[in-house]
Amino acid sequence: MTDKTSAGILLFRRRPDDGLEVLIGHMGGPYFAKKDDGAWSIPKGEYIAEEEDARAAASREFTEELGLPAPEGEWLPLGEVTYSGGGGRKTVIVWAVEGELDPDQVVPGTFEMEWPPRSGRMAEFPEIDRAAWFDLDTAHDKLGKGQRPFLDRLAAQLVS
Template identity: 50%
Template structure:
């Protein structure tokens, strides 16, 4: 059975235009990557855990703030590695300068025996539809595209 993640596609309207909140993964592997490296706030669903509850928990861990609002199912998407990401859209405004992520530890540099702590998310940002399309991970692009298509149809 494929791993399952859950996340939030957080958006706001700025002067009538949609903007999307994306997070940049922390740690040395992502330090020099930008385009195609950003993500919606998301993470693994625990065994037996409600997926929306998991999405809200993960967003709070990665942003340092609880997200409240009218959560709408955005769909489930298979990632290139096989993981399934279930997403919900929610309109909310988050101060990206105040983002405070949880930490993870890993051996760094590799095979050094030295463990270092890194933030799970090293920064967050608001992006226009066009910018978000360039920044978001390829496997999550459909979440964004489908949401925009539904907004334009409604």
């Protein structure tokens, strides 16, 4: 069992009808190819707390996952959540930043894994295979369960 720590940025925008939208990415790779609900993620990635600042890691991971610079603007801390997954516990810390981004401009980073399993062959897959804007209710369905609290925290911060 391995504990991992990740940091990310939840990009959001305000819509004319007073609604909010967030930008999330559909997880790449063969395990998520045919899944939708619960198969999306906030752009984030692992870092080692003793070696890198969480906010710097969030910025770096945003760029690595989307192939675009991290957004400028006020970083609203959304705190952290810890959940089980991938054979261990994962702690994720997230900031929200208001901004615009065209999902068609995303050029995702890639990762390698053995595929098919136990084949001895390595295959390359995109970190995310697409990104899209969703209202908070839809994003709640799309995001993996462990990341959903960040949506409620964003809504609460912007209302108060």
